[in-house]
Amino acid sequence: MRRVRIILWVAVAIAGLVALTLALRPAAAPQSSINTTMAKLGGPFTLTGSDGQPFSSARLAGKPYAIFFGFTHCPDVCPTTLARLARLSKALGPDDTVFERVFISVDPERDKPADMARYSALFGTPIIGLTGSPEEIERVKKLYGIYSKKVPLPGGDYSVDHTATVLLFDRNGHFTSTIATDEGDGPALEKLKALTA
Template sequence: MPATDLRRVRRWLWAAVALVAVAASVALWRPAPKNQVAEDYASAFGGPFSLTDTQGRTVTDATLRGKPFAIFFGFTHCPDVCPTTLQMMVRLRQNLGADGDRLNIVFVSVDPERDTPAEIGHYLTMFDTPIIGLTGNPAQLKAIVDAYHVFYEKVPIEGGDYVVDHTASVFLMDADGRFFSTLDHKEGEAPKLAKLKRLLREG
């Protein structure tokens, strides 16, 4: 067989192999079931933890179940993001009217060096609304920040003091402790309120 014809046959053979491979991959691929996608989304954030509240009592992920909650990570010496976010959450809960009582707000301090349970309790009185304040030792905090994929880092500043850089999102969890959505500081209050209403309706 001439070399030209041989090359042509080889090209046809390789084309046939490629078509078979594509057909096999299409036949084998199946989209993930919708319920599996929903399950993966709901388990993307959250998980087991054990912390201490402002009264010195142990609070776990199981303790919070039974009621949807919004959880935020910060520290009491935070100059802007933390108080602004907590004030926003208080305002949103008030805007929910009577349904606001069905939502817990949870504040987790990522500054265990300074934020004792008593210090957190004093700090939260500024917001004049029930907020669950939590803290723990470094190992306990690592467990919850890993579960929620939260970043925090101690940053020295002038004068020997420090601040804590941290994730600023609010995580919305349903009554079973499953992830529902987040509130981002860049969102307007109307879409945030709509998310909370949907959480209370569905979660």
């Protein structure tokens, strides 16, 4: 009986040590929706503008910009995010050219230049709408750490799951921060003020 008690006490002590070790261990960092490290985000690209002409990322040089990846058939996240960027832009002041807003399609099969032009014009602020071939879009997604995947819908249609984070870049093209979908307008506006200062 005494031996059983000793074994039980040893088991309780070991369980206590394991629990203490787990409690003191730092919590794992939450997984980001951005698929690469901050230092590596971004890079040069050429896509097709909403006017059907090539658009080089070199045209963004010298001005801060926000990039959002989405698609024109998006039912909620994309229009909400672009409308929010327009609202935040107006909150910065009357000059809506203080930073560029770039919208890159993750659905190039459906989003042609004319579609990007019509969609980008809906939000009351200048938005650079870009699309390209599936291969070009894949390359840019990789540069910017963006995830997207087709999701079949009943009836043969499809939607696209995608990273819903806005990426912020300074005048030199360096990644500085993000605006998350669940982030309040206050903190988001502060990030834009710092970006455009």
